[in-house]
Amino acid sequence: MLTQTDGLVVNSTDSGESDKLLTLITERYGKMFVYARGGRRLNSKFMAASLKFTFGDFVMDKTDKLNILHEATPKRSFFGLQKDITSLCLADYICEVLADTTMENEPSGKALPLALNCLYALSEKGYPPQDVKTVFELRMTEALGLNPDLSCCCRCGRSDREWYYLDVMNGELICHDCGVPSDDDRTRELTGTARIMILMSSAEVYAADRVIGADKSRMFSLPNDKALRRKLGEMSEKYLINHLEHNYKTLDFYKEMIKLG
Template identity: 35%
Template sequence: MERLTVKGLVLRETPVGDNDKLLTLLTAERGKMTVSGRGVRSLRSRHMASTQQFCYASYTLVKSKSIYPYISDSELIESFFGLRGNIERLAFASYVCEVADHVSVEENGDVDLLRLVLNTLYAASAGKKQIALIKAAFELRCVAVLGMCPDLSCCSVCGVKEAQLFYLDIFEGNLVCPDCMERRPSAEKDADGDGSSYQPRGGYQRPVSIVTPEILNAMRYAIGSDIAKFLSFTLTDDALISFGDIAERYLLHQLGCSFRTLEFYKSLSVHD
């Protein structure tokens, strides 16, 4: 029987029978993996602590004739214990893991995605940063890791790099300056007149978001900095609200889906 050792984060756990589990792991070497935890739900199991959701551990796996390899040994590395004492942190961590589960691929290692998720959970567990800021930065960095990064370098029409504000085209993932918005042949404000959408060539409403210099700098930092430092910035309260809205809208559009855990997180109506 083949044995292999991997370090993985438990994204999801599914009870099987009385004492077993199926675990969905995110690993650097093999991407997403489904493994069997035999007897790990038993209070007497030595693997109980390392087979909970959000746990990061080293697992020795045995490939047998069964569909999934099973855990023969494990050593807990990090439990992110701080997540479990706060409902907002717990709900957010569940959302992070659901996103990671959705975007990760089996047998396709992704070191950057794993590092991003681990750093995000660590920050949420530590409780030193606002969850709203962590969430938005995670969403933007996630799309960047997946190769869906918005072009934040300059106006996509005229090339200007600095302006009092830009519009971010959520569909196209690029910036448009106010002057170019006004010069577009079919450009129109939305019904509310707040510039949250415009009418491009083609005749349909395309969503955009207003991006101030403060928000633009935060977006560029969250996307372009080292993953270990991608949360090392602050925003004013008003800017953080807009930053969060932009990041969430962009992620959901790029992935083309919704997340049950996100809806639960938002239903809590908890704000730092």
């Protein structure tokens, strides 16, 4: 049965003598593995659409065991990513997280449009990779239903405090007055593991909440304050990575690039 779908190529590897194996993220079918027969040949009709980071229209013979590509038409190629190695590394990380969190035969939900918006921001708008990373990580928590409740302290309900702790794994704020450090020690004694707490100012809490909840047209409007943006970046990474419990090699590589840059 021939199936047509839009999809983003998040991985493209050589297979056999002349084939390519593509990993696509699609809206309807989630993650798909598709064979492009003869895809490595220079004159292959799949050449343009089977490059990594290409968003295109794919027609395939879809079976339970194997998907064989019939036609592929690129719609957007994000060539601008090639101009900046840090942006390219971040795009790799975005695609790895997207592939890791998308199931086969399940709709990809909000994660695919978010990733496409971030690739567009890097490639066409030239937004700073650090900012795009923060927005991707924070909004990815929402796309996956893992986002923290940043509205108020989960214990006293107050939202007018200066400082809060973000309890990462519970996705909750605890205000400074409700006292976390001693509580933290007690938890460590009881469970043998430390809770992951991030101290955040009210301005940082507010900014993170705005990034997660912002309308799509304003999703990359981060505060001007550089220190605040850096803090948001640290918080977004710690939060997402601890929830996904995965070491992403592409993230390590991106960080190396940032150091060199």
